[in-house]
Amino acid sequence: MIIGDRHIFTGTSTADKMMEKYNITRTNALKIMEAEWGRPVIEIGVPEITGNKGVQLDFHIDLTMTVVYSPVKKKEVILLGSVQKFFDHVSLISPKDFRSKTERQVLKTLKKSMKDLGLREKRLEAIEKKLQAQGYEVIRIPYFNDEKIPLINYNNVVLSEGQVIFPLNGFRKLDIEMKALFNSLGYETLPVRVVQRSFQFQGGIRCLSETFRKNRVTIPH
Amino acid sequence: MIFLRGYSVVGLLLIPFLALASPGIDDRCPLILESEPELYPSDAVKTAQNDFESEKANIKEDYLGSLSEGIGDGYHPVERKMPLFLSGENGREKLEVVRIVLSNAWTLQTLKDYLQVMDKMPSLKLMVVFPEDLKKEVNEYLGKVSKSIRNRVNLKQMDRVRGGSEWTQDGSKPLISSARPPLHPPDIPEKFIAKSWMSFRKLIFYPSRTLPSFLRGGM
Numbered sequence: 347m348i349i350g351d352r353h354i355f356t357g358t359s360t361a362d363k364m365m366e367k368y369n370i371t372r373t374n375a376l377k378i379m380e381a382e383w384g385r386p387v388i389e390i391g392v393p394e395i396t397g398n399k400g401v402q403l404d405f406h407i408d409l410t411m412t413v414v415y416s417p418v419k420k421k422e423v424i425l426l427g428s429v430q431k432f433f434d435h436v437s438l439i440s441p442k443d444f445r446s447k448t449e450r451q452v453l454k455t456l457k458k459s460m461k462d463l464g465l466r467e468k469r470l471e472a473i474e475k476k477l478q479a480q481g482y483e484v485i486r487i488p489y490f491n492d493e494k495i496p497l498i499n500y501n502n503v504v505l506s507e508g509q510v511i512f513p514l515n516g517f518r519k520l521d522i523e524m525k526a527l528f529n530s531l532g533y534e535t536l537p538v539r540v541v542q543r544s545f546q547f548q549g550g551i552r553c554l555s556e557t558f559r560k561n562r563v564t565i566p567h
Numbered sequence: 568m569i570f571l572r573g574y575s576v577v578g579l580l581l582i583p584f585l586a587l588a589s590p591g592i593d594d595r596c597p598l599i600l601e602s603e604p605e606l607y608p609s610d611a612v613k614t615a616q617n618d619f620e621s622e623k624a625n626i627k628e629d630y631l632g633s634l635s636e637g638i639g640d641g642y643h644p645v646e647r648k649m650p651l652f653l654s655g656e657n658g659r660e661k662l663e664v665v666r667i668v669l670s671n672a673w674t675l676q677t678l679k680d681y682l683q684v685m686d687k688m689p690s691l692k693l694m695v696v697f698p699e700d701l702k703k704e705v706n707e708y709l710g711k712v713s714k715s716i717r718n719r720v721n722l723k724q725m726d727r728v729r730g731g732s733e734w735t736q737d738g739s740k741p742l743i744s745s746a747r748p749p750l751h752p753p754d755i756p757e758k759f760i761a762k763s764w765m766s767f768r769k770l771i772f773y774p775s776r777t778l779p780s781f782l783r784g785g786m
Contacts, residue, residue, distance in 0.1 A: 348656065349653045349654070349655055349656050349657070350655075350657050351655065351657060351659070354653070383653060384653075385653075408736075413656075413657045414657055414658055415655075415657040415658045415659045422657055504662065504665075505656060505657060505658035505662075506658065506660070506661055506662030506688065506691075507658065507659070507660065507661040507662070508658070509662075509687065509688060510658065511680075511684055533658065534687070536683075536684045536687050536688070538680035538681075538683065538684060539676065539679075539680065540676065540677070540680065541673050541676040543673040544673070544674075544676075544677075549734055551677070551680065552736055553734050553735075553736045554667060554674070554677045554733055554734065554735065554736070555665045555666070555667060555677075555681075555735060555736060556665065556666040556667070556735035556736060557656065557662055557664070557665055557666075557736070558654070558662075558663050558664040558665075558666075559654045559655070559656070559660040559661060559662055559663055560660065560661065560663055
């Protein structure tokens with residue numbers, strides 16, 4: 347789950363687990379979470395074509411999206427992964443320029459998983475619309491998730507009052523672009539080299555860090 | 568003057584009586600009354616203990632019932648005066664402490680990352696949990712950083728760190744080759760354990776607040 351100022355974001359898997367455990371509807375599951383956490387809950391996922399269950403795109407939603415309060419824009423914005431953005435980047439690079447191990451691995455599997463990734467992108471677009479309907483500005487950022495290779499992910503970040511700890515992914519141009527994006531949102535960037543092994547296990551620096559913050563912001567419930 | 572002194576003496580003599588007659592004095596001065604053993608006969612303590620045991624059983628029954636019967640009949644939302652207070656993590660609030668768990672060699676990179684970050688975050692404190700076999704590497708990394716950073720690092724060595732515990736933000740992270748942490752809540756909820764402990768503590772240390780009013784000494 348991700349805690350924002352106005353909403354709590356939770357994954358479809360969490361709602362599904364509650365539905366199954368207590369034999370309740372999806373609406374009731376979300377209502378209970380809302381009562382427990384004191385803020386409206388937005389479910390991040392899409393409905394399954396058949397059946398009552400939903401589809402969560404990544405193992406945890408902090409791999410799919412980030413909620414960032416921008417001191418520059420004076421509002422919360424959401425960074426949401428985009429497979430298309432990643433393809434756009436890759437298509438500009440000649441295969442011979444794929445130098446790092448990660449880049450070569452990605453190139454190898456790209457063609458094989460095009461179909462699945464297209465479906466993923468459509469689902470991400472549906473989530474984008476859902477978030478926009480709640481009044482959020484959504485910024486799509488490059489993202490690539492395939493079971494065969496480590497994640498390319500800039501979502502799993504740790505934020506702190508004007509500073510962001512974010513992972514370098516081994517794609518130099520993307521790393522620079524993401525640094526610039528966080529800067530434009532009003533954050534000093536503190537890049538870290540989270541090991542690729544961590545991404546293989548579907549987790550980044552945020553998942554590896556238990557964080558404690560003093561509450562300085564009073565949010566009316 | 569003699570007249571006034573006379574009133575003062577009478578007033579002083581009356582104070583203990585007024586104090587005893589004052590309602591609710593046992594709440595305000597529990598230590599005085601708790602030292603009087605005759606006010607708490609052993610039978611009354613036993614009754615209170617029995618009440619506590621039955622209350623404990625009821626809570627457990629309710630909870631287990633909620634799991635088996637489903638929302639319609641059995642789910643009892645936790646009664647709170649206000650919802651859980653969640654710390655914001657969208658960048659508005661300052662990061663004070665980070666706790667990381669190093670379970671195996673590859674997680675050492677996390678320590679390396681944070682030691683680097685702490686240079687730019689001068690008030691950040693780091694808690695590191697690590698197994699014995701990584702002691703050498705951890706000390707090696709810490710030896711390379713400045714004293715100001717080292718002083719903000721709290722080390723906790725454990726005999727064995729369970730595989731999978733490195734996912735400290737959420738215990739349900741998956742692992743490819745090691746045991747997964749439980750995805751479900753424990754059989755007895757934390758709230759129940761905390762409540763039981765508090766009731767027990769209250770009964771032992773502050774019996775005057777635990778016992779029914781008619782057993783407290785009649786005030």
